[in-house]
Amino acid sequence: MKAGWITLALGALLAAVPAPDAAAQTRTTAAAPRHTDADVRFVRMMIGHHQQALDMAALVPTRSQRADLRLLAERIDVSQRDEMATMHRWLQAHGAPAMDAHAGHGGAHASHDGAADSSHADMPGMATPEQMAALAAASGPAFDRMFLELMIRHHEGALQMVAELFASEGGGQEPSIFALANEVDADQRMEIGRMQALLEGPLSPTAPR
Incomplete structure (x- = not known):
């Protein structure tokens, strides 16, 4: 008799436990931020933007005698x-192929049809082919100042791209993109500060030679 009472009590207790709310679980999943077309575009464009910075930094070891500028480039x-x-x-994880990182970035590379990718050429802060050629032809203090001026502008362009991403509808809300965009923003701001300090200090036109 006692065992039967316990069985009935357990049955009533289990019946009182609410079943998982499938609808609520679906709403939670749907509410999680997903990547947008703006996110994909930002990543593709930023790869090309970063590539030009690498191309500029690669010129430093053979054209600058300054240890601080070489360290900055590294x-x-x-x-x-x-x-x-x-x-x-x-x-790759999101099934979106990357664009040619060199296309239209101001170097000698172009898209497969022979024309520079205008979306890359129009990115903020990008150096023109003429500016890249002038930088490559310079050396010494003239190179140092030109490099810093172009790279500051280049970094400011990256900050603008981050701002435009967050201003787009739903852009930058997917967790990994949010983290990446903030990392780009923080790195560029820190490096801009270092470069401005060099331009205003040892590389200032009024600095003692």
Whole structure:
């Protein structure tokens, strides 16, 4: 008799436990931020944007005699290569092929049909082919100042791209894109500060020679 009472009590207790709300679970899943077309476009464009920074940084060792500028170029190279690797992995994970990183970035590369990719050419802060050629032809203090001026402008362009991503509808809300965009923003701001300090200090026109 006692065992039967216990069985009935357990049955009533289990019946009182609410079943999982499938609808609520679906709503939670649907509410999780998903990537947008703006996210894909941002990643693709930023890969090309970073590539030009790498091309500029690669000129420093053979054209500058300044140890501080060489160290800055190394830092830019390491940070932007790491971010590019992250961006390539993100595109692969989301089934979005990457664009030619060199297309239209101001170098000698073009798209497969022979014309530069205008979407890359129109990115903010990108150096023109003429500016890249002038930078490659310079050396010494003239190169140092030109490099810093072009790279500051280039980094400011990346900040604009991040701002445009977050201003787009739903852009930058998917967790990995949110983290990436904020990392790009933080890195570029820090490096802009370093470059401005060099331009206003040892590379200032009024600095003692």
